[in-house]
Amino acid sequence: MTVSPNMRSVAATDRSIEAACEYLAAGELVGVPTETVYGLAANALDESAVRKIFAAKGRPDNNPLIVHLPDVAAMRQVVRWPLDPVVMDQFEAIADLWPGPLTIVLPRSERLPDAVTAGQATVAVRIPSHPVMQQLLRRSGLPLAAPSANRSKYVSPTTAQHVVDGLGDRVSMVLDGGACTIGLESTIVALGEQPRLLRPGAITAETLATRWNIPVESLLPVDQRPVVLEAPGMMLQHYSPRTPLLFADPSASVPAGRVGRIAFEPLSPEESKTFAVVRVLSDTGDLNRVGQHLFAAMRELDAMGLDAIVTDTCAAEGVGRAIMDRLKRAACRE
Ligand code: AMP
Ligand code: MG
DSSP states (O other), X not given: OOOOTTOOXXXXXXXXXXXXXXXXXXXXXXXXXXXXXXXXXXXTTOHHHHHHHHHHHTOOTTSOOEEEOSSGGGGGGTBOSSOOHHHHHHHHHHGGGOSSSEEEEEEBOTTSOHHHHTTOSEEEEEOOOOHHHHHHHHHHOOOEEOOBSSOTTSOOOOSHHHHHHHHTTTOSXXXXXXSOSSOSOOEEEEOSSSOEEEEOOSSOHHHHHHHHTSOGGGGSOTTSSOOSSSSGGGSSSOSOOSSOEEEOOTTSOOOSSSEEEEESSOOOHHHHXXXXXXXXXXXXXXXXXXXXXXXXXXXXXXXXXXSEEEEOOOOSSTHHHHHHHHHHHHXXXX
16 A cells, blocks of 8 residues: 555645646646546546546556536437437436436547547446545536546555555546445446446446336346356456455365454354454445445454455345456456
């Protein structure tokens, strides 16, 4: 973790948002709050600014970025317009889920620098609901390319401090808009002949399938795990803490050493005692709460020098599909 001694986040106010707009217009990077996770933002129309994102994150340049917009009207800046009629119908059936934690992959405009889309013919766009991000998008008038504000492959940030911890010496400013309310990266869906779920999130596959009147299964990759780097968020190892992460198994013994425990609901006192530290993510096992606090718990326990972290699991449906997706990637060591 690179902590820059001088770097601090700045509370989001009219003035600090104005300062962030100036940095962005000048081609610099700003850490920004969204409802999903914190983003590392740059002007999506400025190729050299976009390249700084890849350099700061250590992100491979074949992994395209999500472009954030204030509203549907702004889509014309980055999307090839008009959409073809089939895609337009699919889009209209889900457009009311914006602003929110949903990213839609559509044909790109020629204006967009290749660096944003990793040379692909499509662009991923999102209209976030976070009021600070909304204000920043409107005031700057810029489409903002913003992947998660973490070093590539590490756990996504859900507080301004997480951004400072990981990228503090590589950004001009971090705007603090509070802890993220969703806490998991956006759902990504690609529209086309047949819509496809590229990454599960808080807007569930079930919700999308209902809107399109299709079975959930038809949205999912054939083997649930594409091997092609179509959405490199799907690269298998991703979002990982450095400490080995294991799934709780009641029939197995607790691993040796100092072990941390991530619990989705309160543990019995006897079970708690077997761990060096326990973080309970929800009083009632509410998976939205679990999603909200999961990454912060992973980061906190990862910083404690434990021998292992054991986590609860859940059924991979609804928001649980996104939680299990992130946990499987975090547990994977290849
Ligand atoms: P991040 O914002 O760090 O969560 O990363 C953005 C995610 O969006 C990655 O998983 C990308 O692969 C995905 N993405 C961005 N643009 C596209 C695109 N044109 N087609 C498919 N996936 C995309
Ligand atoms: Mg990311």
